[in-house]
Amino acid sequence: MEKTILVSTKKNNYPIVIDFNLFEKKIFFPFLKKGDSILIITNQKVFSLYFKKIFNQFINIGLKINHIILPDGEQYKTLVTVNIIFTSLLKNLHSRDTTLIALGGGVIGDITGFAASVYQRGVKYIQIPTTLLSQIDSSIGGKTAVNHDLGKNMIGSFYQPKMVLINLSCLYTLSKREFSAGLAEIVKYSIIFDKKFFIWLENNIDELFNLNKNKIIYCIHKCCKLKSKIISEDEYEKNKRALLNLGHTYAHAIETELGYGKWLHGEAVAIGIIIATLTSKKLNLLKNSEDIIKIINLLKKCKLPIKLPNSMNAHKFLKHIYRDKKNKQKNINLILPIKIGKVLIYKNVSEKVIIDVINNNKNLLF
16 A cells, blocks of 8 residues: 655655555665664654654664654744754764654654754755644645744745655544644645545545545545645745645734644634635636635535634734745735636735735634
8 A cells, every 4th residue: 555756856856655554664764874873853742652663663774863852832843942953963963964853743844854954054854744734745845944933934944855754544643633734735735736636525524534544545645746746846936836825824824923833734724725715706816606615615524713713803914924935025925716726826915905805704704
């Protein structure tokens, strides 16, 4: 059942290996040899579940292994936490030929990737994502970052891993809330790229919640293929890769305004997708109103929030939207769906449009 996808960029090629029970199987690391050093970076929950299995994979190669346990949560995705990693690396005399191992969800992956990109001007790292969202999205493509009080993922780099290991068995230990958060990014892929996949999701969400093996491996392989294709074409987000940010401008505003960690990223993305869809309708780009209903209904089936917190309003969105990385010359640029299966980058969206969308759709959004 094992599936492997090759991500190809101008400077790097690396595999995404997908399977159930992956930690119990012998994994080949072609760039590691006896005597090499690694630092495994994880959090307490993941450490208790998987560290011993990963440790055994690497000790059998004859590696020198250190590990560090970081606090868990988006609120800890900061330069302060990254400095904890640097201190561990320096105290244990890790040099430029070391390899960092990100064992955890999106926060661990983002922090580890960023640390790898700047420690001694760049060292190798491996992504071992343990949540649905990190398996189908954040572990792939080399986007690494930490948050700032004024904006999410504002300090970061593009830096590709050496490989991504997706153990689908990790999904058995996720909470329902974490699983639903990952589904938001899966729905996002279908809205951007593939109406047939959207329809497949409508018909198979219950099977995904039940962790049907065939449905899970099909779905995750599909998402990884879609993302790896975009990464191969536009590694540094000069054009096409920006489409993957559907819903994220609004989502990052919610996360930043409410405080990191109050909402899971996927929960904010779900609301962000809805507002982006309504924005597209307001601009007369999305012609079919039934698509709005279908998108909302699918997000509801995924057990995701479809209502904004009462504390959010249009002006709170705007103060964060103006710091969005997609903007150019202070113009607001948004990723908007024109139909299920197709989106575009819409440039220079006016404040009035955003205010009207949020204020005139309170029956849907609040």
